[in-house]
Amino acid sequence: MPLTLASSPIITAALCVLFGVPVVLFLWFAADEDSAKRYLGWLGRYMLFIIPVYAAAIGVVGWLFRDPHTLMIGGVVAAFTLKPVYDLWRRRKRG
Numbered sequence: 455m456p457l458t459l460a461s462s463p464i465i466t467a468a469l470c471v472l473f474g475v476p477v478v479l480f481l482w483f484a485a486d487e488d489s490a491k492r493y494l495g496w497l498g499r500y501m502l503f504i505i506p507v508y509a510a511a512i513g514v515v516g517w518l519f520r521d522p523h524t525l526m527i528g529g530v531v532a533a534f535t536l537k538p539v540y541d542l543w544r545r546r547k548r549g
Contacts, residue, residue: 472515473527476508480535502542506535 483490483501491498513528 469524472512476505476512476531480505502535502539506532506539509535 479490479494479501483498483505490501494501497504509528509531511528513525513532516522516524516526516528
């Protein structure tokens with residue numbers, strides 16, 4: 455039997471963690487940026503940069519397993535979370 459994304463409960467649990475962690479962290483960061491930065495320590499400073507990379511990793515998992523939905527979700531989330539990174543980069547570059 456070929457390995458698919460839902461072939462075992464372990465893979466299903468891993469996918470829940472893979473998708474759940476960045477969603478919860480991004481929502482927390484979006485709702486209360488100061489609190490997220492304070493509680494996450496050094497990780498909070500880099501949240502805007504970590505989330506697009508993590509979403510791209512989800513897209514790569516979808517590509518490796520040949521699952522178009524995971525690939526699409528990872529790619530779309532990575533694309534949409536790059537805008538705040540770009541805006542921050544532009545602000546720092548100006549000044």
